[in-house]
Amino acid sequence: MSFNAHPLLATVAGALLAALPTQAIAAEPCEGTPGTGKAKLEIIATDLKNAEGEVAFTVYPDDRSRFLAGGGKLARVRTKTIEPLTTACFWLPVGSYAVATYHDENADHDFNRTLFSIKEGFGFSNDAPTTLGLPSLKSARFELPASGKTIMIKTRYQR
Template identity: 35%
Template sequence: MRLPLLALLLATAFAALTQRAQAQDAGCTGPASQTRLFVNVSNVRNGNGLIAVTLYADDKSKFLAKRGSLYVGRVPANAGTTRACIHLPKPGVYALAVYHDEDADRKLKRKGIGLPAEGYGFSNNARTMFSLPAFRAVRFNAPRTNMETNVRLKYP
């Protein structure tokens, strides 16, 4: 009689843990993994459209290159600060590029000379005075799950 009760208790506990893990991951974007990164995007001008968080591997040659990203996670924009959760393939070194896709067309609008026409930012809040930031300036280490990073958007 005790064995079935123990099995029932273990099954109930496992179900509760599974539901909790699924609830935590429900708001995360990207291919599911055990490693999550929370990205706090500040200076969001308005709540229109999406915040796009592009994840890059630790590879200078792929940073900002066409088809060079691991993936792009998108969350609804919130004026002020938008919090996004993205899955990382595993703990390690990565880079982020973020933009405010105000019209939700899933494309970064550019001005005539190629500069962004929508709000944008990079991991480590790397500077972008007259050019793109150096790759070494955007690299960050995520040695474990549930880390947080901050990106402040700049608007043209």
């Protein structure tokens, strides 16, 4: 079926594409390389309050001892913040993962916090709860199927 044969369909499709934020449809290079047994994971950080700095997207393997641990990451991408949505993508083996993001507003590559407050926005896959501290791997874990997956992570700020 051709869009030329259906002008109404072409008009509706064009309007929908024009309404999407540019970053959400931009073709960003993915971390890693495609290959047998790998799938594309696209992550969209939502609710970013400004376009300052960058967003760090960190993928963790399905290993409780590595989740949110120093040196435990499987892969990380840092990309310029685009408000209100910023995206990153990864080529990963099919399997289970968890993702953490943070809005590094001052681009110092540090998640700025004090003993009593968090100064930069953050989020976790599955919108894992952080009411009583860091989320568990179980609450943030998701499956990456062979067909690939897009997940959205809401950015939370505590200011």
